[in-house]
Amino acid sequence: MTTPESFKIQHIPRLLVNTGKSWYKGDPFKHSAIVAYYGILSLPALIIIILKVVGSVWGEDLVQGELLGEISSAIGPDAADAIRVMINNRSSADTSIMATIIGIGTLLYGSTGVFFQVQSALDNIWGNA
Secondary structure, eight states: OOOOOOOOGGGHHHHHHHHHHHHHHTOHHHHHHHHHHHHHHHHHHHHHHHHHHHHHHHOHHHHHHHHHHHHHHHHOHHHHHHHHHHHHHSOOSSOOHHHHHHHHHHHHHHHHHHHHHHHHHHHHHHTOO
16 A cells, blocks of 8 residues: 655646646636636626615615716726716606516526536536536
């Protein structure tokens, strides 16, 4: 029976090269693009639903201001301004039932897609595919 060789500092370059090859073999760029697509697809519907649900409790203006402040600090003022324009350009405050159904359907499709693709990517990375 052979004993495993202990880790030495000389093994680091080989470890890094093998790790990089394994990571690249898993096609990380494709998986990240897929997850980003589903995330972006569900973002507008999620924001509208958050504004409607939480806004009915604390007021839409307060919720919109807080949400845009958080987005601005997380990803920048330009992205927050673009989202503000999207919110302001949405239909009137009396959103139709059909628009609400489409928004919820888009949100469910996008969020389900995100979780499915993350699970698929993790299965692929860990060799469970």
